[in-house]
Amino acid sequence: MDFSRPRHIEAIVHRVRQFVDAQVIPLETDLLRTGADLSMDQLQDLRAAAKAAGLWAPTMPSEWGGMGLTIQEIVPVFEAAGRSLLGPLAMGCAAPDEGNLHLLHHWANAEQVERYLVPLARGEAFSAFSMTEPPPGAGSDPRMIQTSARHDGDAWLINGHKWLTTNGEIADFFIIMARTDMEAHPYQGCTLFIAPRDAPGINILRDVPVMGAKDFGGHVEIIYDNLRLPDSAILGEAGQGFMLAQARLGPARLTHCMRWTGIAQRALEIAAQYASEREAFGGPLAAHQSVQWMLADSAMELKMGRLLTQEAAWLLAQGEQARVETSIAKLQVSEIVCRVLDRCVQICGGRGISRDLPLSTWYEKARAFRIYDGASEVHRMVVARDVIKRYSAG
Ligand SMILES: Cc1cc2nc3c(=O)[nH]c(=O)nc-3n(C[C@H](O)[C@H](O)[C@H](O)COP(=O)(O)OP(=O)(O)OC[C@H]3O[C@@H](n4cnc5c(N)ncnc54)[C@H](O)[C@@H]3O)c2cc1C
Known part of the structure; x- marks a missing residue:
């Protein structure tokens, strides 16, 4: 595998980071402070801003206003968008619309494309x-x-x-x-x-x-x-339901990994900053080895999760089903994200639990990731079946 990132993708990631920092995180902070839910008007304003910035629908072709990126190219782009739970919603790459876009793009007939896919791709439908x-x-x-x-x-x-x-x-x-x-x-x-x-x-x-x-x-x-x-x-055709669901779920599981990696990475940055500034027992928290280890374990695990996601995305891009690799990535990233968020809350102490930081909201939201699109146990079962098939006698 080539680990270098093409220059045009680096530029897009940079622009997504800027968009999320400037337009999305201020609204996230405001909603956190007031305890309000995101309204449709607020979402439509964010979407208009994403479109104006050329950051709409990363996986859709340009004729529908999308960015035309491949599954491999979106790995860092979705992570950058996923630095806020609102980022993917703003950019037209949140679940379940993003998975449905993929499904319809590959399997809808001409009439269904016109009636359902085009409005969804343009952000005119959910x-x-x-x-x-x-x-x-x-x-x-x-x-x-x-x-x-x-x-x-x-x-x-x-x-x-x-x-x-x-x-x-x-x-x-x-x-x-x-x-x-x-x-x-x-x-x-x-x-x-x-x-x-x-x-x-x-x-x-x-x-x-x-x-x-x-x-x-x-x-x-x-x-x-x-x-x-x-x-x-x-x-598609009658009888193809499970085949199509599988074709949707493979990439959809990986895009969950990409977005949640963005949240966990931001959580790590928040925790590292808190640990550097907050003093206890004669120095910053970051000087205590047990805090350093929590930061180190989180950084290492996030790196492992990213590599698993990249490998599975690369296999999908080669036309492979990557069933086992997708299960491994989904299982590992969902568990890594929960562990990282747990450590980051711990490092930030009472502030981590408070709604002054977004950590506690993410901690609650991330729990479902270990259940939806296949519970961890089901993905372990997929991996175990593969191991047994490969290595059983005869
Ligand atoms: C926030 C959220 C959003 C969702 N969105 C959608 C959606 O848009 N569309 C949709 O169709 N579904 C959606 N789901 C449903 C989700 O996909 C299911 O919850 C998931 O597939 C698990 O099914 P279940 O809840 O029936 O759990 P069950 O099948 O009842 O399983 C319960 C638990 O049993 C254990 N288990 C299951 N199988 C095994 C096994 N083989 N070995 C060992 N242990 C096992 C696991 O720990 C599992 O969590 C969503 C779920 C959540 C939480």
Whole structure:
């Protein structure tokens, strides 16, 4: 691997850093101070500023106003955007829209591109990906999917119960996983449908309250009740649901790693600064070896996480599925980020717990990263299966 960074990417990273420092972090500080949630108007102002700075939709082609960057090129760009939780939202590269952009870009037909992808790419729409179901439905084990779609005349009737559908409060359309063939194995018998928000039969029960500050767009619980969709609502082909979900999830897991690495890096910088300025027991905290070790362990782990992310991104760019490498990166980075944030809160003491710094908010928000897009245990299972397959006798 070549570890050097092309000059044009270095320049973009620099501009993203400037944008996040000048436009995003002041708003983050203000929201933290007042305890208010980000409003749609504030987000649209930030998005207008990102577009004006030429920093909109890093992965989308230029004809839709994007930056046309590859999965390898976005690694440092997303990290720079991710230095604030608001950065990716401002630049059109936050989950789940960013994963849905990738999915639609590669699999939507011409009509779906016009109707769904172009408005999403331009920041004129929001989207949701609706796969997880409450027990006894599909969660860690997607084969347990219960949502069904059955042919009824010239349409499909979708019935099911989903939850934790991120962006569900604001999404203009939902990408829904449903079982279309009860006889086939779920991996071959499921299909993705795109449903506009106003389609009759999408009943949003509630925004599920989650740990920490409210996430923009929420995580909703939905009943799909005789949701009637035409054949043209199918993304890809009937039976391709899991193949497409996997194609979406691989890069989406890595982009989570990139963004969260930005948060953890900023946390480390905040903690190092506090440790250098705060005095205790006759000198700065940074003079105490146990504090130095917390900083050193965090810096080393972040470097390892970055390298794992870069390697998996490089493999994806070569056209590999990189299933195991993506699992390793997602598992390691999610756990590293939580450990780094924990140490940074510890170093900053009472100020780390207070809302005067963003650390406590990030600490709460990062916890879910070890669960969504595959819990750590599931990724360990993927890695273990690979090890056993490679090295078992015979
Ligand atoms: C903030 C947030 C946002 C989300 N956004 C979306 C979204 O937009 N769309 C969507 O479809 N879903 C979304 N999800 C759902 C998420 O993907 C699921 O929560 C995740 O896949 C785990 O499923 P589950 O919650 O049903 O956990 P379960 O399947 O009930 O598992 C519970 C726990 O059991 C353990 N476990 C599971 N399998 C194994 C195993 N093989 N070996 C050992 N232990 C195991 C793990 O510790 C796991 O955390 C979101 C979740 C959160 C928290």
